[in-house]
Amino acid sequence: MLIIIAGVVLLIVGVIVSLFGGGGHEAAEGAAAAHGATAAHGAVAAGHGGGEHHSSAPWLKRIIVSLWHNNVFFTGVSAIGTVFMAIQYVAYAGWSVVVKRINEALSAWLVPGLVIMLVVFGLNFINYDLFHWTVPGIMDKGNANYDAIIAGKSGFLNIPFYVIRMVVYLGLWIYFTKRLRDLSLSEDLNGGTAYFHKSINVSALFLVFYAVTSSMSAWDWVMSVDVHWFSTMFGWYVFASWWVSGIAAVTLCAILLKQAGYLPLLKDGHLHDLGKFMFGFSIFWTYLWFSQFMLIWYANMPEESVYFNQRLGGFNGQYTWLFYSNLAINFVFPFLVLMTRDAKRQMIMLKIVSIAILIGHWSDFYLMFMPGTMKGENGFIIEIGIALIFLGSFLILMTKRLAQASLTPIHHPFLDESVHHTT
Template identity: 75%
Template sequence: MAAIFHWGTGPEATGTATHGTGSPIWLKRLIISLWHSNLFFVGVSAVGTVFLAINYVAYAGWSVVIKRISEAFSVWLVPGGVIMLVVFLLGRHDIFHWTQEGVMTKGAANYDPIIAAKGGFLSGPFYIFRMVSYLTIWAAFSWKLRKLSLEEDLHGGTRYFHTSVTMSAGFLVLYAVTSSMSGWDWVMSVDVHWFSTLFGWYVFSSWWVSGIAGITLTAIFLKQNGYLRMLNANHLHDLGKLIFGFSIFWTYLWFSQFMLIWYANLPEEAVYFNQRLGGFNGQYTGLFFLNIVINFVFPFLALMTRDAKRQMIILKIVCIAILVGHWIDFYLMLMPGTMRGENGFLIEIGVAAIFLGAFLLLMTRRLAGALLIPVNHPFVEESVHHTT
């Protein structure tokens, strides 16, 4: 196992590399923190629509009582998309090495042939086009499904439900492609020399389990404050099973990526984990192991029994831990490749708190804009009387 701590010999591996963008350290940290937290909340917001769409195409009845929560989660897609575009335009040189002048120009002092070979994909206009396309697709389908849901409340009938099923099927096909590509663009291209064939799914799994935890936590708070009386222990049990199962799924992807790269020990792949395991004087090593404990070991042990999945207090603690843990997961994906050894937490936590407050403000306003229970949904009675 000693090989884990000795991958690579270049400046990227030892933590001596610098970006040379000219920005002060505090400003670089602020820009990267804005990208980091906004990226996390955009992904969680999109999961609200993904969860809604999956339940539509599966003709699932149990989840109808929490349907409005998943609809409300998508509210951050538009403001988050605008913030992402602005941060990229203003701070791209501090986040992405491939955007720097001359890096793809043969003969330039900082020319990099590996990055230049990826120039067809990693070009500014094409990157922005992809970013806008992903976010537009996610936001457009979220808006349409919300609109159909509200019209169903007003007029009843099954027409709106069947239209929603068709829309959801189309959305899931597009999301399966765009979510993986967004992981390449928004996260993996930070470490532009590095690559992983399952990284897109890894990013999605982190978003997905965070989104389910967020929906569960919101449902519990509403229940405890008297707003969601129809939510019962059976709904909590199903949500707990999803959190339990997909925490294991995230770990499976994490371990598969790590194990194959460690076993092959190829420098162009191994540098990613070398930076996080002992690189930069071990600044990320503790977080690397905390990431596994908080996102796998703790949820696995806490939710192992049936009774635990039906207890609101246990679910609340686990959901909060998962949300914090996967924010840390994204921190580990981004900081070693951007800030190197000059990372910190004060600015990052402050920015995350601002984003959390803004997200909760918009999400609760949307929740208040419609009935919490979609009274004319065909499966509403099934959901109210759901048992497991």
């Protein structure tokens, strides 16, 4: 609750600063944004048309964009709890049983995530601050707002189909999450191996659906913000960010529970494996980051390079420092700190790296959303305030679910293997 209160205070302070202390600053930022946008888009902007539309006041626009940014981040991380658990089932993995309840609790945000996503998508229509492709007339030839490139995507990017996809993605994730949770609790009550085998079948089906919907959700929720730009690697890139953040969240929660005396069966071997996951998938995220960046840089095609031009030098260099910090905190730091075996078994090192990864990938999503929406009018006080409100709410739901069942799945057939796990 204190986290939520701190977030509300920061949000109020940020709005006040934007309203009363940012008059000249906002004007300067607006000029910088116009300059940056012109430099970044160049020939691309000249070719496809599209009229300007009036946007909301900067403070309101920042709130709407930040609500979307944080909800996409926390919803994606929440889904990883189910994904991780499903992978353990289909792999017949035994080591992770002692952290199984943490993964189940991590997915508690999916239902509110769907509700918030629908509400914030509705807020977009106040002044079309999030998705340029929703501006009236933008797909109608002859209209002042007409954009030929966006009109060419109308079969996929139209409001009814977009909302249907959103509900289907999250509806499937919620259904399979609830199904696996129900089977897990029934196993606790009744014992036997029947629930375990049913969970394997459910997990296999879920992973097939998730493999498709996770990439498509990245196109819808993130990439369509920069509607003229596209990358065939973007779905994997967003998933990698969600995945390593989810593992970091599980690791941090496991350590905190262990230190509070609630998870006595958690041993150094479990921490070592979680540390290896964070280490390995930080490298995997970097591989995708570099592959996407290198190919776009090497080809140097205006319709592709505009994305990185905005983040590296556009808007008067507003995002340049964050671009490089993103790589440092999400790759260099975990790579160097977790390189040794001992580091992966020390709680203090894993706590520091987990927190750094969560902050780093929240910043990664910030970098995905802000240049395409706020241009040069971005900030951090409002954004961090909303992030703290989401974090506090997320923790309330997660801890509530943790308290609803034993932290040890007592009748899981691989519990003994997990208890005696060593690395």
